[in-house]
Amino acid sequence: MQMSKRISSFQASPIRRLVPYSREAESKGIHVIHLNIGQPDILSPSEAFDAVRNFEGDLIPYGLSEGESDLRHALLRYYRSYGIEGLDEDNILITTGGSEAIQFAFMTLCDPYDEFIIPEPFYTNVATFAAIAMVNLVPVSSKIEDGFKLPPISEFESRITKKTMGILLCSPNNPTGHIYTEPELRELLELCKKHDIFLVVDEVYREFCYDGRSFTSILSFPEYADRVICVDSFSKRFSMCGARVGAIVTRNREVLENAMKLAQARLCPPMVEQKIAVAALNAPKEYVENVRLEYENRRNHLIKALQRIPGVRCAMPKGAFYFVADLPVDDAEKFAIFMLRDFNYKGSTVMFAPAEDFYVTKGLGRTQARIAYVLKIEELETAAICLEEGLKAYRRNVMHIHD
Amino acid sequence: MQMSKRISSFQASPIRRLVPYSREAESKGIHVIHLNIGQPDILSPSEAFDAVRNFEGDLIPYGLSEGESDLRHALLRYYRSYGIEGLDEDNILITTGGSEAIQFAFMTLCDPYDEFIIPEPFYTNVATFAAIAMVNLVPVSSKIEDGFKLPPISEFESRITKKTMGILLCSPNNPTGHIYTEPELRELLELCKKHDIFLVVDEVYREFCYDGRSFTSILSFPEYADRVICVDSFSKRFSMCGARVGAIVTRNREVLENAMKLAQARLCPPMVEQKIAVAALNAPKEYVENVRLEYENRRNHLIKALQRIPGVRCAMPKGAFYFVADLPVDDAEKFAIFMLRDFNYKGSTVMFAPAEDFYVTKGLGRTQARIAYVLKIEELETAAICLEEGLKAYRRNVMHIHD
Numbered sequence: 146m147q148m149s150k151r152i153s154s155f156q157a158s159p160i161r162r163l164v165p166y167s168r169e170a171e172s173k174g175i176h177v178i179h180l181n182i183g184q185p186d187i188l189s190p191s192e193a194f195d196a197v198r199n200f201e202g203d204l205i206p207y208g209l210s211e212g213e214s215d216l217r218h219a220l221l222r223y224y225r226s227y228g229i230e231g232l233d234e235d236n237i238l239i240t241t242g243g244s245e246a247i248q249f250a251f252m253t254l255c256d257p258y259d260e261f262i263i264p265e266p267f268y269t270n271v272a273t274f275a276a277i278a279m280v281n282l283v284p285v286s287s288k289i290e291d292g293f294k295l296p297p298i299s300e301f302e303s304r305i306t307k308k309t310m311g312i313l314l315c316s317p318n319n320p321t322g323h324i325y326t327e328p329e330l331r332e333l334l335e336l337c338k339k340h341d342i343f344l345v346v347d348e349v350y351r352e353f354c355y356d357g358r359s360f361t362s363i364l365s366f367p368e369y370a371d372r373v374i375c376v377d378s379f380s381k382r383f384s385m386c387g388a389r390v391g392a393i394v395t396r397n398r399e400v401l402e403n404a405m406k407l408a409q410a411r412l413c414p415p416m417v418e419q420k421i422a423v424a425a426l427n428a429p430k431e432y433v434e435n436v437r438l439e440y441e442n443r444r445n446h447l448i449k450a451l452q453r454i455p456g457v458r459c460a461m462p463k464g465a466f467y468f469v470a471d472l473p474v475d476d477a478e479k480f481a482i483f484m485l486r487d488f489n490y491k492g493s494t495v496m497f498a499p500a501e502d503f504y505v506t507k508g509l510g511r512t513q514a515r516i517a518y519v520l521k522i523e524e525l526e527t528a529a530i531c532l533e534e535g536l537k538a539y540r541r542n543v544m545h546i547h548d
Numbered sequence: 549m550q551m552s553k554r555i556s557s558f559q560a561s562p563i564r565r566l567v568p569y570s571r572e573a574e575s576k577g578i579h580v581i582h583l584n585i586g587q588p589d590i591l592s593p594s595e596a597f598d599a600v601r602n603f604e605g606d607l608i609p610y611g612l613s614e615g616e617s618d619l620r621h622a623l624l625r626y627y628r629s630y631g632i633e634g635l636d637e638d639n640i641l642i643t644t645g646g647s648e649a650i651q652f653a654f655m656t657l658c659d660p661y662d663e664f665i666i667p668e669p670f671y672t673n674v675a676t677f678a679a680i681a682m683v684n685l686v687p688v689s690s691k692i693e694d695g696f697k698l699p700p701i702s703e704f705e706s707r708i709t710k711k712t713m714g715i716l717l718c719s720p721n722n723p724t725g726h727i728y729t730e731p732e733l734r735e736l737l738e739l740c741k742k743h744d745i746f747l748v749v750d751e752v753y754r755e756f757c758y759d760g761r762s763f764t765s766i767l768s769f770p771e772y773a774d775r776v777i778c779v780d781s782f783s784k785r786f787s788m789c790g791a792r793v794g795a796i797v798t799r800n801r802e803v804l805e806n807a808m809k810l811a812q813a814r815l816c817p818p819m820v821e822q823k824i825a826v827a828a829l830n831a832p833k834e835y836v837e838n839v840r841l842e843y844e845n846r847r848n849h850l851i852k853a854l855q856r857i858p859g860v861r862c863a864m865p866k867g868a869f870y871f872v873a874d875l876p877v878d879d880a881e882k883f884a885i886f887m888l889r890d891f892n893y894k895g896s897t898v899m900f901a902p903a904e905d906f907y908v909t910k911g912l913g914r915t916q917a918r919i920a921y922v923l924k925i926e927e928l929e930t931a932a933i934c935l936e937e938g939l940k941a942y943r944r945n946v947m948h949i950h951d
Contacts, residue, residue, distance in 0.1 A: 146746075150659050
């Protein structure tokens with residue numbers, strides 16, 4: 146039957162499309178170590194579950210389209226605790242996860258065929274959200290050999306056309322772990338001001354900055370308030386990825402008014418999960434601090450273990466809980482399938498996300514993998530061994546290279 | 549600043565855009581009776597809250613993009629209990645509410661500027677979902693004087709062009725209360741087959757059929773399986789509108805594969821609320837039967853009370869929990885604002901949804917209101933008195949008519 150040509154051009158998520166292979170491996174009794182997805186194994190704040198278990202009410206009514214007031218206030222207190230001042234409740238629109246916040250940003254700012262500039266590699270689902278809004282993503286490549294640092298501002302400027310509506314960043318970055326510094330953000334904001342475009346920053350990994358680095362939120366530049374949109378979510382910092390609650394935060398009233406049309410159409414964000422988010426935000430701040438220390442430790446172990454593997458290149462990531470590694474293979478996706486379908490080492494194997502779809506520019510990232518380090522250190526060490534053995538087997542048996 | 553022209557053309561929800569007026573009235577101590585929104589006051593099945601309060605787990609992980617297996621199986625059992633056979637788990641994609649299911653249907657079936665035929669008046673947020681997907685809604689008008697019955701098939705056929713991808717129905721209907729009969733559905737399916745297009749039916753009010761009427765699901769026509777998509781949700785039948793869980797159900801594999809691309813991008817539906825939906829689906833069937841009886845009783849009271857008001861026209865609705873009434877006013881939205889801003893009767897007033905935006909055809913529905921009867925009978929009777937007095941006051945003071 147005739148169907149949408151548009152949807153046929155959408156990519157299947159490279160993070161999720163290998164799932165059938167991992168299920169198949171698991172059904173054969175193989176232990177699959179999931180480095181492919183940012184699914185933390187750390188416990189959520191216990192306060193979050195108290196909120197669930199003490200749930201009051203005899204029905205679950207619709208909430209406000211803009212999100213519940215107690216959640217917006219809890220978020221304001223949280224921002225203040227991170228030194229972000231001068232926001233009020235009306236600057237916050239609660240969304241169904243950070244995913245919806247990104248979609249609202251595209252739909253609110255762009256007409257079909259408008260453009261958004263984005264450093265690549267980037268969180269791959271953004272490509273689908275852009276495709277839904279018919280927005281063209283224009284990449285500026287960051288390079289593994291430079292530690293994925295911000296490309297020169299001139300490269301951003303050279304991409305600006307009449308159709309450019311904004312620049313989208315993720316900081317700390319998924320997938321590279323880069324953290325945009327205060328001077329970098331200021332330089333980008335100046336560029337946005339010069340060309341009258343928006344800067345949208347996904348800050349869902351805000352807390353996860355390592356080696357004593359501080360974090361600069363895009364919300365800390367009130368002088369650029371009109372052109373700044375922050376995407377937020379509670380998934381990662383509180384280990385509650387399945388609770389679909391996020392936010393779009395901006396001081397630009399027109400953006401919020403237009404986003405509200407989208408919010409009203411879908412009625413309200415999940416009500417029970419908003420209560421969970423309130424409780425998590427009100428948990429003691431040490432919770433997140435401890436989680437950060439744990440991820441930092443995991444990062445150190447995994448990076449060290451991978452850097453020992455011949456041919457593997459990966460820079461020390463500064464934040465978030467991912468990094469991109471270059472592997473000594475012809476095609477990282479083929480190797481990922483090999484690892485799941487044709488390989489195990491002492492009953493274990495590793496699943497990772499091939500990084501090619503994190504790039505728009507064809508040919509980039511073909512040999513790269515996005516790796517998440519949200520598992521326990523023993524698991525990560527087993528993963529490193531599996532990866533080393535898997536690389537040997539793949540190079541020998543598939544690439545016919547005898548090292 | 550430059551922003552999307554597309555979003556500027558989106559309507560604000562007529563169901564929700566009057567909320568500032570009702571808040572203002574409530575802040576002045578006026579009791580606002582909400583006939584504007586389908587927010588049931590009936591308790592959810594107690595089993596649903598047991599699921600919340602006995603929640604197990606120490607974190608909330610991502611779920612499957614297609615929804616949790618236990619929920620899909622609970623839904624299959626539920627369909628079988630309604631005589632819908634021959635479905636399997638793979639025919640079900642769990643969504644974030646029925647809202648997301650409708651969006652997935654448009655995005656999956658249509659390219660920009662494709663068309664969907666829809667009987668008007670229709671659930672107004674569909675217009676926003678169509679606008680997001682850049683789908684043009686082509687209306688076929690159903691008329692209050694005919695009890696909003698299905699317009700002649702020839703009218704549907706006359707709207708079919710090369711760009712038509714399908715017909716969208718809601719049965720039992722929001723806002724009219726009409727229930728499409730088995731012969732009506734079959735006639736539409738034949739038309740769809742003849743022109744090789746889809747039939748999408750929103751069945752979220754499936755249980756609410758009154759006066760002993762039976763319900764025919766679009767899923768009961770396996771011979772048309774390839775062109776049938778059912779939109780479902782648990783919001784209404786279990787009084788859990790704030791738990792954002794719904795489903796898209798179809799035997800067409802290609803539709804599901806394409807919808808999965810959208811589902812994967814937004815990761816998963818709300819996990820805690822999926823557990824609540826499982827528990828609600830597993831509650832004894834008498835729960836829904838009792839709810840149906842209660843709504844039937846409320847409908848009878850409110851319709852009788854409104855039919856006594858001079859100049860008000862409303863036909864007895866057959867299902868769902870809404871109807872459209874024609875009011876003796878110049879403009880139902882102006883009257884709605886008057887009721888909230890300038891009127892109260894003994895401290896109470898009524899909020900309803902002006903029906904004009906439930907139509908695409910300009911000029912239709914200007915004097916009509918969508919009324920939901922999900923409140924207790926005493927409230928509904930007070931509402932009828934307020935409406936009668938409000939109409940008198942509006943006609944006298946605003947329209948300068950002295951009856």
